[in-house]
Amino acid sequence: MLTLSLIGIGCGDPEQLTLAAIRAINAADLVLIPHKGAAKSDLAELRQAICADVLTSDKTRIAEFDLPVRNAGEADYRRGVDDWHDAVAATWSQEIASHLGSDGRVALLIWGDPSLYDSSLRIARRLDPLPAIEVIPGITSIQALCAAHALPLNGIGEPFLVTTGRRLREGGWPDGTDTVVVMLDGGTAFQSLEPKGLHIWWGAYLGMSDQIIMSGELAEAGPRIVATRQEARERHGWIMDSYILKRRP
Incomplete structure (x- = not known):
């Protein structure tokens, strides 16, 4: 068998x-x-x-x-x-x-x-x-990302949503949650969102010797992540990254 x-x-x-x-x-x-x-x-x-x-x-x-x-x-x-x-x-x-x-x-x-x-x-x-x-x-990369940032994924008693970059780009911020985990993003779908009130925790090559992590308010950290991601992709020839977005009250 x-x-x-x-x-x-x-x-x-x-x-x-x-x-x-x-x-x-x-x-x-x-x-x-x-x-x-x-x-x-x-x-x-x-x-x-x-x-x-x-x-x-x-x-x-x-x-x-x-x-x-x-x-x-x-x-x-x-x-x-x-x-x-x-x-x-x-x-x-x-x-x-x-x-x-x-x-x-x-x-x-x-x-x-x-x-x-x-x-x-x-x-x-x-x-x-x-x-x-x-x-x-x-x-999972979600666990590794949270560990790298020492971040609790969910708020107390609150749900979170795991989705793809394509779905986030096409549908915008999903209803019913203040926390979104984004995987399989071939680009930087967070750029399609209104950044006000959003915080991002991003990581690439998680667990590897070349691991990169960045975080901050999306309006400020987003452009830095875009530039860092592009440089890393050119250097390695590929990139595997994911990120967490949280909406502040």
Whole structure:
């Protein structure tokens, strides 16, 4: 029987791995490590470093593969994502069949946690043949961001909303909450908001040696974050960031 373990590895700091994650990595017969292009090669290298640090089992093999690229120009966003998930699932199935066959345990190391703004669970259910799926939770970028700023996420007895940069840009400030967590922002969607009364806590490369955090009133901190983000993206070739916005009474 084939078992697929989706293992949350946190946001870049190997010390964020749980004991359960370490056990699951060592229980795997095969660990698949995706390549997302030359600009993001350090993400694959970090996964390799984690394996080198925690693997004690001689039976665990590591295989790298090229991840299909999503067509960002697709007019229908959901259709484009759906097609991309099909392509990724086909690649996973091919790599598993090639390196492991139809019996054993295969692991994928998932940035953050597999349940939060990550497509690995949806992709896993498209595999052919369908494996048994095991999920090992990991520290999310939200947790890492709050820890970096020593910030309690919610007000006392108050809700918060987790959304994407695209939704924030298209819909504006959501009703019913004074705290918004923004992930998957390909740009700086907070620039679309009226900054008066808003405070921002921003972080990039959370948990990594290149971590950057900034905070302040949005009117003042926003332009600094935009400039810092652009410079960091040019230097690294990629950026992974998130932020929290709070509305002051």
